[in-house]
Amino acid sequence: MQEASDKSLHLPMQRPCTTEKQAGKRTSNRNFFGSMMTARCYTFTHAIVRKPSAGIVDGLRAVDTGVPDLQRFQQDHAHYVSLLAATGAAVTVLEPLDDYPDSVFVEDAALCLPEVAIAMRPGAPSRVGEAAVMAPVLAEFYGEVIAIDGPGFIDGGDILVTEKEILVGRSARTDAAGIAELARITSRRDYQVRQVETPAGVLHFKTDCSVMDEETVLATARLSDTGCFDGYRVINTADGEDAAANAIRFNELVLMPAGFPQTTERLSAAGYDVREVGNTEAAKLDGGMSCLSLRFSPPA
Numbered sequence: 001m002q003e004a005s006d007k008s009l010h011l012p013m014q015r016p017c018t019t020e021k022q023a024g025k026r027t028s029n030r031n032f033f034g035s036m037m038t039a040r041c042y043t044f045t046h047a048i049v050r051k052p053s054a055g056i057v058d059g060l061r062a063v064d065t066g067v068p069d070l071q072r073f074q075q076d077h078a079h080y081v082s083l084l085a086a087t088g089a090a091v092t093v094l095e096p097l098d099d100y101p102d103s104v105f106v107e108d109a110a111l112c113l114p115e116v117a118i119a120m121r122p123g124a125p126s127r128v129g130e131a132a133v134m135a136p137v138l139a140e141f142y143g144e145v146i147a148i149d150g151p152g153f154i155d156g157g158d159i160l161v162t163e164k165e166i167l168v169g170r171s172a173r174t175d176a177a178g179i180a181e182l183a184r185i186t187s188r189r190d191y192q193v194r195q196v197e198t199p200a201g202v203l204h205f206k207t208d209c210s211v212m213d214e215e216t217v218l219a220t221a222r223l224s225d226t227g228c229f230d231g232y233r234v235i236n237t238a239d240g241e242d243a244a245a246n247a248i249r250f251n252e253l254v255l256m257p258a259g260f261p262q263t264t265e266r267l268s269a270a271g272y273d274v275r276e277v278g279n280t281e282a283a284k285l286d287g288g289m290s291c292l293s294l295r296f297s298p299p300a
């Protein structure tokens, strides 16, 4: 039973703008062979994405490397969605939100675990409202959504869910109070939260790492050298390819930003089915593969 200190949002059901569903979609937490999933950190029945809006030109960025091109962003985004859907997952495609220039990066607004969806409290003032916009969409799948209430802040991009624990990187967007609130919510559901540090100057913890399977992470050397992945198998990004670390394992595929051939080769050699996706426009806004989707398997 949920405890009183959780702030539940009991929200009216609201239809998402567009839903792409493949014929072979799965509706329960069962894998491709029909047995119960164990690889919950990369096996998903659903994803939510939001199309980029014309507002991306005003998106946040650490360094100005040029104005993102909407048309190219849209093309890359459509390719990304098609790959998610090709795994058999049901992909909900939300319409653009002009009021939130960074809202294409849906990952930061929520954390979706098999048992519960949690609306985040994003650390950038221009993004705080994205969580409340995402909550009713998630309520369609989960029935209710727990909200991070504050006073702390936490972005989904700082949260790495592995098979055995939840790592949360402190960053310019995520503070200790936000992590503590997440830990209180998830500990009631038998998850262990471990606070780690995001390297200085790096936007999010997951800017520098991704889960590849139950025991393996892809990470930059500057992050894995901190020892935060001791006990995991680590595949490091190649020299000069730090930006390849923000990949996603989604069912049988690994989606990688295009343009990092040595890291792609390392993953292929390790046996992963790697697909490259153009990421030039998202990268201008410090975004990558994980930022563009919420990946989850809601209760059946």
Ligand code: CIR
Pocket: 059, 060, 061, 102, 105, 107, 108, 124, 127, 156, 157, 158, 203, 204, 206, 207, 285, 286, 287, 288, 290, 291
């Ligand atoms: C931001 O600064 O919030 C966006 N321009 C990029 C967010 C990327 N999201 C992520 O790494 N999870």
